[in-house]
Amino acid sequence: NAGVTQTPKFQVLKTGQSMTLQCAQDMNHEYMSWYRQDPGMGLRLIHYSVGAGITDQGEVPNGYNVSRSTTEDFPLRLLSAAPSQTSVYFCASSLDREGGQPQHFGDGTRLSIL
Amino acid sequence: AQSVTQLDSQVPVFEEAPVELRCNYSSSVSVYLFWYVQYPNQGLQLLLKYLSGSTLVESINGFEAEFNKSQTSFHLRKPSVHISDTAEYFCAVSKKGSQGNLIFGKGTKLSVKP
Numbered sequence: 333n334a335g336v337t338q339t340p341k342f343q344v345l346k347t348g349q350s351m352t353l354q355c356a357q358d359m360n361h362e363y364m365s366w367y368r369q370d371p372g373m374g375l376r377l378i379h380y381s382v383g384a385g386i387t388d389q390g391e392v393p394n395g396y397n398v399s400r401s402t403t404e405d406f407p408l409r410l411l412s413a414a415p416s417q418t419s420v421y422f423c424a425s426s427l428d429r430e431g432g433q434p435q436h437f438g439d440g441t442r443l444s445i446l
Numbered sequence: 447a448q449s450v451t452q453l454d455s456q457v458p459v460f461e462e463a464p465v466e467l468r469c470n471y472s473s474s475v476s477v478y479l480f481w482y483v484q485y486p487n488q489g490l491q492l493l494l495k496y497l498s499g500s501t502l503v504e505s506i507n508g509f510e511a512e513f514n515k516s517q518t519s520f521h522l523r524k525p526s527v528h529i530s531d532t533a534e535y536f537c538a539v540s541k542k543g544s545q546g547n548l549i550f551g552k553g554t555k556l557s558v559k560p
Contacts, residue, residue, distance in 0.1 A: 336489075363546045372455070374536060374550035375490075382545050390547065422489055426546045432478050432497045435548065437489035 334358050338423050338438035345413045345445050353408040353441050355423030363426040364406040365435070368392065368419040375422065381406055413445045448473040448539050452551035460559050461529055467522040467554045469537030477539040479520045480548070481511055484534045493535070496520065507531075532558045 339354045357364065365380035367390075377390030381400040395417060397409040406425075410417060420442050424435040453468040471477065478497050482490040494505040501513040511522045520537060537551040 365547070367548075367550075372552055374450075374552040375548070376550070377547055380545060380547060388545075424490075428546070430543055430546070432495075432540075432542070433546065434480070434492040434495060435490075435546065437482075437491070439487075439489045 336423055336425055336436050336438035338421075338441050340441060341439065342442050343444070345410075345443065347413060347415060347445060349413050351410055351413065353410075353421055353423075353443070355406045355408065355438060356404050357406075357423075357425040357436070358404065359425060359427070359436065360403060361425035361427055361436070362403070363428065363435075364400070365390070365424050365426075366396070366398065366406070366408045367422045367424065369422060369440070370419050378408065378421075410443075415445045417443065418445045419443060448475075448477060448541060448549045450537050450539055450549055450551035452537055452554050454554050455552065456555045456557065458557045458559060459527055462526050464525050465523065465527050465531075465556065467535050467537075467556065469520045469522065469551060471518050471520065471537070471539050473518075473539060473541065476542045478542060479511075479513060480538045480540070481509070481520070481522050482536045482538060482550075484536065484553075486533075490536065493522075527556070527558045529558050529560060532556060 366378040367375040379398040381387045423438045426435045427433045449472045481493040496513045504510045538548045
């Protein structure tokens, strides 16, 4: 059981480049989300989705786009990378929409923007 | 809006000593409460959660947390820690019926020394 799989694990970009962080889950979870983790800041919600075709913004959405064409996949796109987007990115999924079920996290993507 | 405060950013403790990691939250609506643990270079894993019922919840590895509604706290405790408990611990809340979006505290790094 793979759970939540994130690729790549590490990435270095130059300012202005674009890239897509991939996230896939094999648990048939409706809810998926992206967080960024910065030292001393905890995790902050970027975007989330409650099902295929439905996405919404979290606390820090600027500079990021998402789409949800299938239940399994929830990619995060950086349109024009900036040094402030250097962070560790985590994808998570959960069984329900009511908030009581635990979220399953991937191992993260460590992104550096030069 | 909800917010979570973890009162200690770092907690050093000797092996076999007791430990308490403090968490306070603020919310005008009912919330679910969680503790997640992050080992180095890994994603977050659920440690325990409070949804309703008994205010004392326990994990399989000896941690426990008590929900105190009057003090809006959800402190994490363990009577005797091991070296393997060294990790970062995050307290989080989600609003009931909120699509599962988590609000995290900034984390507490627990260092267990021999």
